[in-house]
Amino acid sequence: MDCLSYKSALWVPCFALIRKQNSSHVHSIFSSLNWRRNGDQIQSSIHIHHPIPSQLIVLKSPPLLLSSSSSSIQVARFLNALSQKIKSSSPPLSTTFYTPLQNASFTSLLESTAQNLRGLVLFNSKTKPQAIFTPLCESHVQAAVVCATNTPLHLRFRSGGHDYEGLSYISQTKDTFVIVDLSKLRGVNVNIDDNSAWVQAGATVGELYYWVSAKSKVHGFPAGLCSSLGIGGHITGGAYGSIMRKYGLAVDNVLDAQLVDATGRLLDREAMGEDLFWAIRGGGGASFGVILAWKLKLVPVPEKVTVFNFTKTLEQGATRILHRWQQVAPNLDEDLFLRVLINKANKTITTSYSAMFLGEADRLMGVIEKGFPELGLTRKDCIEMSWIESVVYIARLPIGTQPEALLTGKSLSRRYYKAKSDFVREPIPESGLEGIWKRFMEEDTPFMIWNPYGGFMNRIPEAHTPFPYRKGTMFMIQYLTYWQDPSEASSSKHIDWIRKLYNYMAQYVSKNPRGAYVNYRDLDLGQNNKEGTTNFTQASGWGTKYFKDNFIRLVKIKTKVDPHNFFRHEQSIPVLQ
Known part of the structure; x- marks a missing residue:
């Protein structure tokens, strides 16, 4: 079993590989390997991969x-x-x-x-x-x-x-x-001629974005906002980002995949079949196999995009403006992604409107003035830049950071935290927002992110991929609380707070089931037995929250492709007994 010679972390491998599996053996074909350092072509070699x-x-x-x-x-x-x-x-x-x-x-x-x-x-x-x-x-x-x-x-x-x-x-x-x-499997091979890229599982979202932009200034991909996300697991849960209202989720733009199944076979889309290919695009990670690589469909982006970060406090009418945002955000031009970051600062609540617009500032101002004039945005609040520069900006890297920083593959900060999620189908009234503010003032470092839906998301059926939250969803909420004290008492205090906020929000969010995003995993929703076994009834508690009716199909596929439950974890898809 020949393996590629190892290269140091300074070398970024770009690969092109297709494997096919039939009923009797694994077919192998030549795989050309190009190695790059800082974008320069260094050498090329040929390897044969064997079963x-x-x-x-x-x-x-x-x-x-x-x-x-x-x-x-x-x-x-x-x-x-x-x-x-x-x-x-x-x-x-x-x-x-x-x-x-x-x-x-x-x-x-x-x-x-x-x-x-x-x-x-x-x-x-x-x-x-x-x-x-x-x-x-x-x-x-x-x-x-x-x-x-x-x-x-x-x-x-x-x-x-x-x-x-x-x-x-x-x-x-x-x-x-x-x-x-899988951190050493991080090759990225961009093919602008057919608008695609093969990306290995250990590469980060930031590395993908960087190498796409190195090949083309007018191509992008609709994945996550955090540049250190590992692409392998990220896409298995759905994967949303700043151009989701224009192009959908990452899973809506996957063309092929490489997966190792429970018997050790290396399968591509043709070999695994459409059922399994459907399941891995949104059904959560580590239930069906090991994702080794994704083939992604690149999407067009303009040479110039516009960003802004515009903050309102309670004293500046934050409650009224946020209530209005709920009504208009899902219906604004789909070139605009306008999310809200909610914090506590200086004994008040701040609502920061963070935007990325696929176009120039003058056109963006027309969209805001027509659809959301209550925000009070002005032309001087807007910044024009390239798409890759907007990736750096949205990732909240220091001003002036060059795109090469995306190649580090590391998060700038790690904290103790607990998170939860919800999907909202009707506007939360101002009285409900005031209840949130009251609870925010009781916590040290509370945080919420509201991500708008609408646009392309409304045009995708719930069963198209396992990720079901599409038409009718106005926005998604992510709840977070952070802390620095590692003690059990501190952890319990902050987790208790977020659970109480989550319980309060039940009256305002989706119901039957109350939705949750699998990439914001929450073990409070339930988990498999500590012995490592799974139970369909037990797993339905969180499975229907993450996947709605798609959970049943996921269970059937899991039972077929991994009947002995080799791939399992606390919230893996169960096998029918």
Whole structure:
């Protein structure tokens, strides 16, 4: 099983790869690999990728240092089997394994992309991984799945570490588990001729945006606003961004995918079939297989876009203006994405209207003056820039930051937090907003984000992808509370506050079911048994909130493609018994 030679983090791989699977074997074709550094063409080479060999090949590598506990024995057997499946590569395969006793860097790697510090303080011998595996190519992932299927060992897969409950790097089940960290699989290959890009799962949204803009100033992609999101997991939940009202979600613009299934096969869209292809585009991560790459449809953007960030306080009429925003935002020109960030500052409430418009400032002013004059926006509040510059601006990177900063792939800040979500179908009255303000004043660092719908989102049927919140949704709410004190008392205090706010909001949001966004995972909605088993009735509690009627179809597909529930976690799609 030949694997690509490892390149340092300074090298960004761009790949073109298609694999097909038939009933008897994996077909392999040549895959050309172009390596880039800072946008310059360096070298080109050809590799052949083979299916997992049946023969056993023993690696000559140092033994792993593990304790004698039963969980460590499981991990040792897994790693030994894995070394027998994979031929020696450069660097040695042993350098891709990290265990607490073998590697001083185990903890730093574990925490490297963990976005929610709340998950890290939960670590103990039961919740943290016994090892981390960082595959260097697709065949390594295939081998890991094959070697784990016949053991009690559980695998968790991490691309960007943004799971809101930390489920890509911690576990609240009784399973002994290993993290398969996909951060070294981060190639981006942009093909402007056919308006597409192949992106590996370990790449970030920011890296995708950067490499698209490096090829074309008039192409973009409708994914997330946070530049450090791992593209692999991000798209599995739907993935919205600043051009969703024009082009929909990321899942609405996926052309193909590469996935390793529960038997270790590497499948593309044709091989996996349309049911599974439907399920992975919005059905949540780590239930159906390991996403290794997405083929994305690029969308046109103008050479100049316009942004602004315009703030109103309670004393400046924030309540009245926000009430009006609810009525108009879903109906404004679909070139305009105008969300609201709600904070507490200086003993008052601030509502910041953060916008990105696909066009120049003069046309934007016409849209605002006609549809939302109550905002009081002026021409001097608007800033024209390129689309890639707007990505940097919306990501709240420091003013003057160059787009190359998107290649770092790291979040600028990590905090303890708890989040929840809702979808709203009718305007919240001013009295309801005042109830929110009252509760905001009781919390240290409360935060809400209101994201407008309408436009393209109204034209997509609920069953088009597993993500169902389309026509009739006015806006989505994200609730957040942050804190710095790692103590259990502090955590309990802030989580109790957000739960009370969430309960208060029940009267104003979607009902039967009360909707939730799977990418803002919330274990308060329920979870699978700690033994790692799933139950349809139990899982319906959160499944219908995330997916509405699409949950039933997801369960049927899961039962067909992964009947033994190899891919599982606290809120994975259940298997019908």
